[in-house]
Amino acid sequence: MFTAAMTGVLITMLIALIAAVRGPTVFDRILAVNMFGTKTVLLIAVSGFLMERPEWLDLALVYALVNFLGTITVVKYVRFGNLGEDHRRADP
Secondary structure, X not given: OHHHHHHHHHHHHHHHHHHHHHOOXXXXXXXXXXXXXXXXXXXXXXXXXXOXXXXXXXXXXXXXXXXXXXXXXHHHHHHHOOOOOOOOOOOO
């Protein structure tokens, strides 16, 4: 049963990679890469359960945090072209 779950996750990861390559806009590609990272977290968690290695869940959580921060950073860079400036408007 878990082998079927891992196969399903791998298939959705392949679909995410195809979407990342074919995405019409850069934001669609970023979303597809984020989905690939989320599926990777799921794959690590299921693999850890299958191999009876519960410490892999910690690795999956760390990877999820890195994936989230990386996605936010890439979106900000693509949107504004710079990571260091504050782009909020100052109200007089």
